[in-house]
Amino acid sequence: FNETTSWSLHPLQLLDWVVPEFFGSATGTPTLWMMVLANRNMPYYLSSFVGFVPLWLAFVGFIVGRGRQRAFAGFGAMVLLVLAFGRFTPVFALVYLIFPPLALVRFPVKLLVPMLLLVALLAGWGIDAMRLSDERLNRQRRRVVVGLTVLLGVLVAGWLLSVIAPNWIGSAAGWILLRTNLMFVRTPAGELTGEHVRWAVGYFVKMLQIHLPGLAGFALGGALWVWASTNRPAWARKALPGAILLGIGQLAWVNYSANPTVPKTFYTYRPPVLDHFDPSGQPSRFVYVFREAAAPATTPDTQGFVNFDSIPEARDLPPAAQIPFRDRLILARAAMLTGAEGVMNIDVERSFPAYLNEFWIFALKGLADPARTACLMGRGNVRYQVHRERVDSPIEREVAPIANGSPNPHYLYENLCTLPRAFAAGKATAASNVPDVLSRLSDPGFDAAGEVFLSPASRIPTTRGEAESAGHVEIMSYAPNVVVLRSTMEESGYVVLLDRFDPNWQATI
Helix, strand or coil: CCCCCCCCCCHHHHHHHHCCCCCCCCCCCCCHHHHHHCCCCCCCCCCCCCCHHHHHHHHHHHHHCCHHHHHHHHHHHHHHHHHHCHHHCHHHHHHHHHCHHHHHHCCHHHHHHHHHHHHHHHHHHHHHHHHHCCHHHHHHHHHHHHHHHHHHHHHHHHHHHHHHCHHHHHHHHHHHHHHHHHHHCCCHHHCCCHHHHHHHHHHHHHHHHHHHHHHHHHHHHHHHHHHHHCCCCHHHHHHHHHHHHHHHHHHHHHHHCCCCCCCCHHHHCCCHHHHHCCCCCCCCEEEECCCCCCCCCCCCCHHHCCCHHHCHHHCCCCHHHHHHHHHHHCCCCCHHHHCCCEEECCCCCCCCCHHHHHHHHHHHHHCCCHHHHHHHHHCCCEEEEEECCCCCCCCEEEEEEECCCCCCCEEEEEECCCCCCEEEECEEEECCCHHHHHHHHCCCCCCCCCEEEECCCCCCCCCCCCCCECEEEEEEEECCCCEEEEEEECCCCEEEECCCCCCCCCCCC
């Protein structure tokens, strides 16, 4: 459940729907509010801005619209919004228990996609109602105006409080910030200090003082527009299409920066770290190992200060592309673009197949010795590992520092426990249970190249041969759907291909 709700919509993030980048830009330096409200992650969506005008039209469509479709869209959107709050309300947890397939959504915040689809449908019906100005709008006018008037009162009261009694709002904002952070913080490095909270509260109050008057103006304008449109003034009907186009234009303008274009060099750039990979007749994997350091929150992260001007290919990249580009420098992402096969240990999800989830949970939490974790990676054909800092490990050899655009580099290590992608073992042992098998594989003294583990239900004899190489295996062809191996066996044994298991694979001799 904690993994599934790791990206939940915080109720305060609704401010970002009507005020673009209220808590800061997702493509620039993230504010403390942005990191905490996004559950100590980067935001799931670069921009969640919708705009007041579409939401106002959706409200009109829900109140004035006809029939079951309007009711379904309106109440459906409300239900999806409440579920999108995820861990912040008990509703998602209750539905999660009653309806287990909800886990397939992966993250509650993704429910905003169908929710906003329903909002868009309601906004379309709101446009029709405002354009036609029929008798139903006349009858329901009071309900729409009352709702907008209540919203206007709340906004004006909130603005007055932010000006007259900012400490009241600041105390509540500070409590929300600390409480939310405690729900998702994983190490002492993520704990907040009094200075952190003080700066964040000041930012929040100042943003309320700046933006609440504008939102109040929107609410007042919406109420006046609905009131005037029911009296059929010619100017209101003529001006309505212009107002709608203005709202659409604002929506497009504000969200345009969230989808920047990048030059071709973003895709063709070859990270220098690839030059340190030794050529081999067999493919091997690399892994970017990320562990949050249990350091005080005030410790500066010098690797976080990146000078993109020092990299010609990245100098003119828009801010949204700079972080992905840096991930490519250290091979954290974009493996297919670089021609290297890799993995990183972030986002171990329940959506993984059971055996992969068990592997990662054991590797990250079941082994106290980092050297044994590295050895377990090597037994999965990981030849290279990238670390944020230098490590002192008996089974890892430093290859070279890796430039990452910051004053302090990352480091490339060769894993001395690595197994080739294909090999021949002379002995097989019945696997007792997953933790025991993984524990033995992580032992540097275990001869993983000479012994394999088979399912206890396997019909193949499990005590045959010696724990040593049974021959030589060569990869003749390696393609997405067909892999051809040529084995020269010196004795009876088992040919092993360290590819991810899938029940649809069929082996033929």
